[in-house]
Amino acid sequence: MPYKLSYSQTDLDLTQTLNKPKKWYYVAVILLGLGVAWGGGSWLHQILTGVGVSGKNNPVGWYLYIATFVFWVGIAHSGTLISAILFLFRVKWRAPVYRSAEAVTVFGLATAGLFPLLHMGRVWVFYWTLPYPQMGGLFPNFRSPLVWDVFAITTYLTVSSIFFLTGMVPDVAIIRDKAKGWRKKLYGFLAQGWQGTDNQWRHYTAAYVFLAALATPLVISVHSIVSWDFAMSIVPGWHSTIFAPYFVAGAIHSGLAMVILILIPMRNAFNLHQYITDHHLESLAKFLLFTATVVGFAYLIELFIAWYSHNPWEQAIFLYRAFGDYWFAFWALFVCNLVIPQLFWFKRFRRSIPFLVFVSIAVTIGMWFERFTIIVTSLAHEYIPFAWGLPSLTWSETGIVVGSFCWFFFLFLIFAKTLPVVSMWEVKEQLEPPMSGKK
Amino acid sequence: MFDLYDYRSMNKYKGSNLMAVFPAMDSLLHGIHELKKAGHENFLVYAPVPHHDIEHALHRPKSPVRVFTLVGALTGFCTGWALTIGSAMHYPLIVGGKPIISIPPFGVLAYILTILFGALATMIGFLINARLPQLHLAALYDERLSSDHYGIQVFCEEGEMKEFEKMLKQVGARSFKRETVANVGRDAISPK
Numbered sequence: 297m298p299y300k301l302s303y304s305q306t307d308l309d310l311t312q313t314l315n316k317p318k319k320w321y322y323v324a325v326i327l328l329g330l331g332v333a334w335g336g337g338s339w340l341h342q343i344l345t346g347v348g349v350s351g352k353n354n355p356v357g358w359y360l361y362i363a364t365f366v367f368w369v370g371i372a373h374s375g376t377l378i379s380a381i382l383f384l385f386r387v388k389w390r391a392p393v394y395r396s397a398e399a400v401t402v403f404g405l406a407t408a409g410l411f412p413l414l415h416m417g418r419v420w421v422f423y424w425t426l427p428y429p430q431m432g433g434l435f436p437n438f439r440s441p442l443v444w445d446v447f448a449i450t451t452y453l454t455v456s457s458i459f460f461l462t463g464m465v466p467d468v469a470i471i472r473d474k475a476k477g478w479r480k481k482l483y484g485f486l487a488q489g490w491q492g493t494d495n496q497w498r499h500y501t502a503a504y505v506f507l508a509a510l511a512t513p514l515v516i517s518v519h520s521i522v523s524w525d526f527a528m529s530i531v532p533g534w535h536s537t538i539f540a541p542y543f544v545a546g547a548i549h550s551g552l553a554m555v556i557l558i559l560i561p562m563r564n565a566f567n568l569h570q571y572i573t574d575h576h577l578e579s580l581a582k583f584l585l586f587t588a589t590v591v592g593f594a595y596l597i598e599l600f601i602a603w604y605s606h607n608p609w610e611q612a613i614f615l616y617r618a619f620g621d622y623w624f625a626f627w628a629l630f631v632c633n634l635v636i637p638q639l640f641w642f643k644r645f646r647r648s649i650p651f652l653v654f655v656s657i658a659v660t661i662g663m664w665f666e667r668f669t670i671i672v673t674s675l676a677h678e679y680i681p682f683a684w685g686l687p688s689l690t691w692s693e694t695g696i697v698v699g700s701f702c703w704f705f706f707l708f709l710i711f712a713k714t715l716p717v718v719s720m721w722e723v724k725e726q727l728e729p730p731m732s733g734k735k
Numbered sequence: 736m737f738d739l740y741d742y743r744s745m746n747k748y749k750g751s752n753l754m755a756v757f758p759a760m761d762s763l764l765h766g767i768h769e770l771k772k773a774g775h776e777n778f779l780v781y782a783p784v785p786h787h788d789i790e791h792a793l794h795r796p797k798s799p800v801r802v803f804t805l806v807g808a809l810t811g812f813c814t815g816w817a818l819t820i821g822s823a824m825h826y827p828l829i830v831g832g833k834p835i836i837s838i839p840p841f842g843v844l845a846y847i848l849t850i851l852f853g854a855l856a857t858m859i860g861f862l863i864n865a866r867l868p869q870l871h872l873a874a875l876y877d878e879r880l881s882s883d884h885y886g887i888q889v890f891c892e893e894g895e896m897k898e899f900e901k902m903l904k905q906v907g908a909r910s911f912k913r914e915t916v917a918n919v920g921r922d923a924i925s926p927k
Contacts, residue, residue, distance in 0.1 A: 303783060303883035427818060435826050438819040439833055439840045447844060451851040458858050465867075466881070470783075473878035489869025492881055493888075494780040494793055496865040501785050502798035503861035510804070510854045517846065724784045730883055732759035732907050 301570065303724050307470055310720045313566045314471065317713055320565075328706040335699010338692045339414060347417045349692040356675045356687040358415075363667040364697050365411030367550065368404050368704070369449065369522050370543075370663060373515055374551025375401025376456055379463070380511040383504075389579045391722040392571040396562060397555045398460045399717075403707040404554070405453040407700050412446075414696055441524040448521040452514050459507045465490050466500070466721040519547040526670065532609040533617070533674035536601065542594035549587035549633065550663035553656040556580050558708060560653055562717060571718050578646045584659065585640040592634035609679060616677045617669055621686060625665040626673075632662025751893040751915045753900060754875035755908035756886050760786065762907025763885040767792040769902050770889065781876075781886035800860040807856020808849045815845030875912045 301309075342349050352359035378397040382390040413419050425446050427436050436443045469490040472483035490496060523543035526534035536542075556577065563572045602614040617626045636658045639645045646652070677684055711717070757763040763780065767789075770778055782789055819841035827835050862868070873888065880886045887908070889899050893915055900911055 307882050427822060433826065435822055437830055438823065438844055439830055439837050441840075444840070444843045444847070447847045447851075451847050454851060455854040458854055462858065462861070466784075470881045473881045488867045489872060490867065490881075491869075491872055491876055492781050492783060494782065494789065494795060496867070497782065497785040498790075498795055499798045499800050499861050499864040502800040503857050506801065506804040506857045507854055510808075510850050510857065513846075514850055517850075521843065521847075721784050725786075729760040729784075729786060730758060731761050734761065734765075734907065 301727055303727060303730060306724050306727065307474070307720060309568070309570065310716055310718050310723070311471055311474060313568075313717055314713060314715075321709065321713065325706065325709055328702045328709065331702025332699055332706055334695045335697075335703060338695030338699065342414075342692050342696075343419060347415075349690060350696075351688040351690045351693050353685060353687055355678060355683050355685050356672055358671050358675060359687045360668075360689075360693050360697050361411050361415040363664070363671045364700060365408050365415070366522055366543075366667040366671070367664045368408035368411070368700065369519060370547035370550045370667075371554045371704075372401045372404030372408060372452070372456070372551065373519060373544070373547035374555050375399070375404070376452075376459070376511050376515045377548055377551065378555065379459065380508040381515065383508045384512060388726060389576050391726055392568075392718045393555065393559060393576055393580070394722075395463070395719045396558055396717050397551075398456065398463065399708060399711050400551065400554055400558060401456045402453070402460050403704050403711070404551070405449065405456065406707065407704045409449060409453060410700065410703075441521065441528045444521045445525055448514075448518045452518045455507070455511050455514055459511055462500075462504065462507060463719060463722075464715060466492065467716045467719060470720055471716065515548075516544055519543045526674075531674050531678060532607075533613040533670065536598065538594060538597060538601075542591070542598070545587055545590040545594060546633075546663060546666060549584065549591050549659060552580055552584045552587060553659035553663070556584070556652055556656040557660065560649060562712065566712075566717065568718060571723060574647055577649075577652055578643075581640045581646040581652060581655075584655070585637055588634055588637035588640075588659070592630075595630065595634065613674055613677060617673045620673065620677065622669060622673055622676075625669045629662045629666040629669055632658040633666060636662075751891060751896060751913070752875065753889045753891065753896050753914075754873075754877065754886055754912040755889070755900070755903040756877050756879065756884050756910045756912075757908050758884055759907060760788070760885060763887065764788055764792050765906035766887050766903050766908060769906055770887070770899070773902065775889065775891070775899070777891065778887050778889045781880040781888065783881055783883060783885075798864065800857060800864060803856045803860025803863075804853050807859075808853030810856070811848040811850070811852025812845050814852065815848035816841060818848070819844050874914055877910075877912070 350359065350361065352361070375394075375397040378390050379394040379401075382394070412425075413422055416422060424434060425436060425443070436446075438444075465487060468483050469487040469492065472480060472487045475483050520540035520543065523539035527536055527539035529535060559572055559577065559580075563569060599614055602610040605611075617623075637655055639651070640655065645655075672687065676686055755766065757766060760782075763782075767778075767780065770776075780789060780793060820836050823835050823837070823841075829835065833840075875888060877884065877886060887903065889903075891899055896913060900908075904911075
């Protein structure tokens with residue numbers, strides 16, 4: 297039994313996260329809100345002026361928006377991994393961390409989903425990507441991985457939101473039963489009349505297993521499909537069969553880093569040390585070490601294939617990545633994603649909170665650079681030197697990218713003060729139930 | 736497919752019922768055992784978390800949610816193929832030299848829609864079977880039941896109430912609430 301707590305103490309500890317926020321919370325919300333406003337303003341400027349205000353050009357038609365889109369979809373992966381896959385394997389340490397990880401998934405996707413819209417020249421006709429009958433005879437081309445992506449991301453957002461909200465119902469009922477006034481009405485509405493009868497639990501636990509089983513293949517498929525946006529083309533550096541597993545591993549790698557980055561300040565702010573223990577963070581660090589090794593293996597295999605293939609285009613693009621205009625991004629991704637996490641082989645580093653934060657930040661930066669390197673270098677240096685070119689960094693595009701980070705953390709802060717950040721009923725499931733001791 | 740009897744009659748129960756609240760799970764299990772021993776199966780159990788011991792004591796049938804999942808997933812699978820093949824036949828435009836009906840890429844859509852429809856059907860199945868959403872909680876619902884107490888709601892004749900109360904008190908129930916006539920909410924019918 298990992299905890300020595302009672303049911304009522306658990307409820308008390310985990311509902312105090314919803315108490316009136318302190319000053320730092322309001323300051324953080326305002327600062328992040330300003331960042332979101334900067335991003336929103338930049339987008340408005342782009343809509344009114346034209347997509348030319350972003351730094352993308354010909355040949356680099358996919359630039360920071362698409363790199364950041366892939367980054368956020370990746371961030372969204374660890375949530376479902378922790379909540380669904382670890383649930384199916386009955387891994388006990390997932391219970392106190394999965395709710396926050398799921399929130400990372402849902403908000404990561406809510407952020408990622410904006411980027412294809414941001415990337416569009418005419419966002420007001422975004423619905424042309426959806427299959428609906430219309431007079432113009434325009435219909436999505438289902439052979440295109442971009443259309444698969446629309447379906448994959450929408451499905452992932454829908455399924456992970458269902459999983460997230462369903463998991464929360466019994467906890468919201470606990471809050472409803474403790475709340476008074478308008479809060480009781482609000483949480484009563486959210487709990488949808490949950491009472492915890494044996495009937496409800498019977499159907500709930502069955503539904504939860506099936507939702508987990510359905511969400512699991514999505515972890516694998518969504519980022520595979522995102523990788524095919526690139527791998528299905530004939531662009532050097534993209535046309536590779538290892539892209540699907542390589543992207544999935546990278547997605548989980550970045551997602552785990554983000555979960556650690558969120559959990560550590562949250563644990564301190566809400567005083568949840570009894571629930572999110574060093575053991576939980578160490579387990580996540582071990583996982584991160586594993587994904588770092590898989591990602592590193594993929595990096596090296598990519599280089600090996602470029603050399604072994606004798607394909608001059610493939611070789612040229614990898615030399616360009618290492619020693620060309622964006623050499624810093626290439627080496628940063630190696631150091632941040634592969635080298636630095638190797639220190640997690642040592643328990644001392646896995647147990648050190650400052651080091652956990654440092655590695656998580658490094659991996660987050662490294663994974664963004666990975667997407668940047670893959671997307672931008674391949675387009676900038678394709679086949680014919682005549683068509684080579686570099687994009688430019690603009691204020692509008694930078695504002696939108698920074699705004700997306702603010703948007704993500706803004707959503708998480710709102711969530712942290714309105715809904716339980718740790719699953720109460722699943723933590724209680726691991727406790728000794730109240731017993732009278734009578735025979 | 737789902738508990739049809741319960742579903743039809745879920746708001747019709749107007750009879751007497753008794754809510755016994757237990758501070759401990761072993762007392763609850765004794766209570767369930769005693770009720771079953773007395774041949775009374777018409778009761779509901781309330782618990783803050785699911786527990787295998789409670790499931791074993793109750794011995795309820797398997798949840799039919801799985802049927803919803805299967806039907807939803809199969810519907811999604813068929814919809815995926817129908818949408819892609821149907822629209823390709825309707826707009827027969829050769830793209831990239833690929834056949835009009837391109838099986839591998841269309842399979843990706845069928846795969847995604849299998850999961851999407853399966854998940855939506857699972858949620859619908861859960862809501863229907865768990866009788867959610869409910870506008871009102873059971874009249875005898877006790878707010879401690881979601882936190883650290885357990886409850887047994889016994890549906891019985893008014894005359895039997897005292898007998899059941901005595902029986903459950905003996906095994907450790909600490910507080911009781913009674914209702915004689917009013918509508919007791921959707922969950923007031925025991926599962927078949």
